[in-house]
Amino acid sequence: MGCVESMNYEIVLRDATFKESRDYIKKTYAEFRDVLPGFKVFDTHVIGLPPIAIALDGDFVIFPFTKPCHGTFLLRVEDKNEAARLRALKK
Amino acid sequence: MKLYQSEGMGKSVTGEPTTQPATALLVLGCPQVPVQTSIALYLINRLKKAGIVPTVAGNKAANTLLVVADPERHYLGEVMDLDRAVVQITEKKRDFDCCFVFIHNDAGVTYAGTMSAISKAKVYTIIYGEHYEDLQKQIDFPCTTIAAKAVHNPLPLKKALDEVAPWVA
Numbered sequence: 244m245g246c247v248e249s250m251n252y253e254i255v256l257r258d259a260t261f262k263e264s265r266d267y268i269k270k271t272y273a274e275f276r277d278v279l280p281g282f283k284v285f286d287t288h289v290i291g292l293p294p295i296a297i298a299l300d301g302d303f304v305i306f307p308f309t310k311p312c313h314g315t316f317l318l319r320v321e322d323k324n325e326a327a328r329l330r331a332l333k334k
Numbered sequence: 335m336k337l338y339q340s341e342g343m344g345k346s347v348t349g350e351p352t353t354q355p356a357t358a359l360l361v362l363g364c365p366q367v368p369v370q371t372s373i374a375l376y377l378i379n380r381l382k383k384a385g386i387v388p389t390v391a392g393n394k395a396a397n398t399l400l401v402v403a404d405p406e407r408h409y410l411g412e413v414m415d416l417d418r419a420v421v422q423i424t425e426k427k428r429d430f431d432c433c434f435v436f437i438h439n440d441a442g443v444t445y446a447g448t449m450s451a452i453s454k455a456k457v458y459t460i461i462y463g464e465h466y467e468d469l470q471k472q473i474d475f476p477c478t479t480i481a482a483k484a485v486h487n488p489l490p491l492k493k494a495l496d497e498v499a500p501w502v503a
Binding site (some may be wrong): 293 | 445
């Protein structure tokens with residue numbers, strides 16, 4: 244997941260459990276997609292317990308990012324093309 | 335030596351079946367709980383003695399603890415970056431016959447759930463640390479759980495591992 248570090252991201256949630264991040268997405272964002280572990284968002288294969296919720300908020304994509312020592316972060320990244328690609332996925 | 339032939343594998347170019355050694359992936363968690371490195375080396379040794387080829391996947395710190403402890407690679411075989419392992423399994427470039435995921439925090443459960451979803455391997459969760467019982471309750475995917483309250487002393491976890499003896503299965 245090397246490319247995440249080079250993204251211009253905002254941390255929405257920090258040191259959360261995976262479940263907390265999923266609940267936060269479903270409670271906070273009206274638009275989201277459920278995907279399976281390994282699904283590619285940007286150049287990152289997402290880690291998580293299925294189903295993994297990825298939110299869309301305008302041109303922003305909000306997705307979980309898990310590191311072994313730091314738990315799960317919820318990241319918010321602006322990318323019009325990626326948001327459009329995810330939006331085109333079937334719900 | 336135990337030999338293994340998994341489905342779709344182990345055929346020579348002439349189509350004749352061949353036997354290939356079984357493979358195991360050890361997914362390491364954050365190395366902040368001391369028993370992980372000890373149990374990983376113990377498990378690697380048991381797997382190798384059973385003819386199973388182990389590969390370790392962890393973050394830099396977890397991998398380095400093992401590499402420094404075994405400089406002549408008496409126990410360790412291949413060691414790879416955890417993210418790279420996830421990519422290779424997801425993209426179907428590689429898979430393993432069994433997968434051991436070390437868990438002492440929520441991230442460990444998350445990685446185990448991921449492996450259960452993306453890999454065809456038989457998944458074993460090795461759960462330890464102060465909160466091992468809470469973590470056990472979060473496991474809701476198919477796997478064999480090996481758990482003990484072990485932080486500094488690896489013997490309770492070794493005992494739990496020996497009872498399951500995954501290298502014999």
